[in-house]
Amino acid sequence: MAQPGTDGHPLRVAIIGAGPAGYYAADQLLRQSGLVVEVDMFDRLPTPYGLVRAGVAPDHQKIKSVTAAFDKVAANPRFRSYGYVDFGKDLTLADLRAHYHQILYSTGAQTDRRMDIPGEDLRGSHPATEFVAWYNGHPDYRDCRFDLQEERAAVVGVGNVAVDVARILCRSAEELATTDISDYALDALRRSRIKEVYLLGRRGPAQAAFTNPEIKELGELADADITALPEEVELDALSRAALERSPDRATLKKVEILQGYALRNASVKSRTLIVRFLVSPVELVGNAAGQVTAIRLVKNELYATPAGTLQPRATNRFEELPVGLVFRSVGYRGVPLPGVPFNEKWGVILNEKGRVLAPDTQQPVVGEYAAGWIKRGPTGVIGTNKPDAAETVTGMLEDLTRGVYLHPSQPTADAAEALIRLRQPDYVSYADWLRLNELEISRGRPLGRPRVKFTSVEEMLAALGR
Amino acid sequence: MNITSILASKGARVFTTRPEHSIRQALALLAEHNVGALVVVDEAARPVGILSERDIVREAASDEGVFSRAVREIMTRDVIVGLPQDDLMTVSHTMTENRIRHLPIVENDRLLGIVSIGDIVKAQRDKYQGEVDTLQAQILAGTPEQAERKV
Numbered sequence: 001m002a003q004p005g006t007d008g009h010p011l012r013v014a015i016i017g018a019g020p021a022g023y024y025a026a027d028q029l030l031r032q033s034g035l036v037v038e039v040d041m042f043d044r045l046p047t048p049y050g051l052v053r054a055g056v057a058p059d060h061q062k063i064k065s066v067t068a069a070f071d072k073v074a075a076n077p078r079f080r081s082y083g084y085v086d087f088g089k090d091l092t093l094a095d096l097r098a099h100y101h102q103i104l105y106s107t108g109a110q111t112d113r114r115m116d117i118p119g120e121d122l123r124g125s126h127p128a129t130e131f132v133a134w135y136n137g138h139p140d141y142r143d144c145r146f147d148l149q150e151e152r153a154a155v156v157g158v159g160n161v162a163v164d165v166a167r168i169l170c171r172s173a174e175e176l177a178t179t180d181i182s183d184y185a186l187d188a189l190r191r192s193r194i195k196e197v198y199l200l201g202r203r204g205p206a207q208a209a210f211t212n213p214e215i216k217e218l219g220e221l222a223d224a225d226i227t228a229l230p231e232e233v234e235l236d237a238l239s240r241a242a243l244e245r246s247p248d249r250a251t252l253k254k255v256e257i258l259q260g261y262a263l264r265n266a267s268v269k270s271r272t273l274i275v276r277f278l279v280s281p282v283e284l285v286g287n288a289a290g291q292v293t294a295i296r297l298v299k300n301e302l303y304a305t306p307a308g309t310l311q312p313r314a315t316n317r318f319e320e321l322p323v324g325l326v327f328r329s330v331g332y333r334g335v336p337l338p339g340v341p342f343n344e345k346w347g348v349i350l351n352e353k354g355r356v357l358a359p360d361t362q363q364p365v366v367g368e369y370a371a372g373w374i375k376r377g378p379t380g381v382i383g384t385n386k387p388d389a390a391e392t393v394t395g396m397l398e399d400l401t402r403g404v405y406l407h408p409s410q411p412t413a414d415a416a417e418a419l420i421r422l423r424q425p426d427y428v429s430y431a432d433w434l435r436l437n438e439l440e441i442s443r444g445r446p447l448g449r450p451r452v453k454f455t456s457v458e459e460m461l462a463a464l465g466r
Numbered sequence: 467m468n469i470t471s472i473l474a475s476k477g478a479r480v481f482t483t484r485p486e487h488s489i490r491q492a493l494a495l496l497a498e499h500n501v502g503a504l505v506v507v508d509e510a511a512r513p514v515g516i517l518s519e520r521d522i523v524r525e526a527a528s529d530e531g532v533f534s535r536a537v538r539e540i541m542t543r544d545v546i547v548g549l550p551q552d553d554l555m556t557v558s559h560t561m562t563e564n565r566i567r568h569l570p571i572v573e574n575d576r577l578l579g580i581v582s583i584g585d586i587v588k589a590q591r592d593k594y595q596g597e598v599d600t601l602q603a604q605i606l607a608g609t610p611e612q613a614e615r616k617v
Binding site: 062063065066068069245246248305308309310345346348350352362375377379380381383384385386387 | 467468475476552556569597599
């Protein structure tokens, strides 16, 4: 058979995961001139966009506007979207190999890393991602419970997820009421008694992962004030020397903002956000009922690695912060997919520039690729997935030219659709999603909200008349 | 962003040579895998040096018998090594300042991989490209021309 990529014999590609990496890859594949490509995209959720819908904070609607670009991709007649189809359950790798020339995994980093400290599983201790998925109305997390009757909470980490969680905990009900936060979360946060939120960084202010716009935003909340400890935002000798060697304006600005926060007067607002540095949790302390009552911290000092990075090292000074809620946000990793080689060390699919590798030979597996966080790990912003996906697509096209691709027995869109219909009769097409989208937006309109999300699969299917 | 994000999509293979191997053997590996340097490891797979194409060129200029010599005679000892958690910006600074083109990455004395200055530049380019793209999409959001515009 001739090389696929013509009108009569299009290149058929399956993409698993409807987040940014999957859409950027689909876009680049469909844009190839002189090559006819058909893309079928699968997601285990009925709704698309991955973390843009389920991760990006509800008070950051502008960031979500990137979905306009994904809608354009989805409008291509050679693109089909199959929501609510679970790879490994509804469709197997063998099914895909029988229907597609190439398979691309873009499933993201779906679990959080643990702190590995005593007390981590006490009641009141949660992965920050569960809280994020809960307030964003992810169907798998709508039944999570967070005890917002507690007055003090600690968020471990200073990356963007940690900052989101701290900010949402500190927002007033009025601020949240104009967002697309899930209804049940809005209700729970309206009754929240949280007074103090600690954001805990293991290194110093110059090494904190948050960006300057993020940290500035924390200083402009309607009913929460931000503060820091003067001695913790003072730069240590190593950080000062590093900044003198390579003065980075953004870092200097960040330190300046934080030092400004440390000088702020006592709060008159209802809530206080306290940014702490050079501390690491060593234990969660609980009461007889198994509920978190405090987080025990060790103070850190910085040392330089041989390559010059400043890393934290524990001292022998400890302190205990009384808190009833703890959210950990200390890293993320991918979840292995059935039948797909996994790199346990880095928590990603075993790959080289997006080509999936066989563990024994370290040679590429024919027809299988990865893009996004499941390929490189959880780093970068949404747009970082564009060059990432481009690298993978380049490899896919090279392999195609070299004649290295799968030889499916039924390489047609209709055969694939027939199989999917058989395995998951309730699959949600892009047209279905556009209807759900309209319904969500119209539910939000009278309330002055961007949308009111459907948060359970049953609701979504019912809205589609199933 | 740290070194881990580079190693994650480089597979798990690291090309190594041994101190007692000949330069000829090492050259064959460099050519076969199209890489610019090999990490020199001892019996316990601990890195003891690095052998770059530049090391070989320098020796070859004055000694045509270089190919039969042992790797240990030519390799660079005192190698600066990186850790998976090393920060990309810092590493790029360190490599530029020390004129290093390859950095072996180790963890508990075990060799995990190697990153080249090319890897670092590419990761930084992708990071900036991604940020610019994201910012552009946000700036364009909600403006009237956005409807027509290709984001």
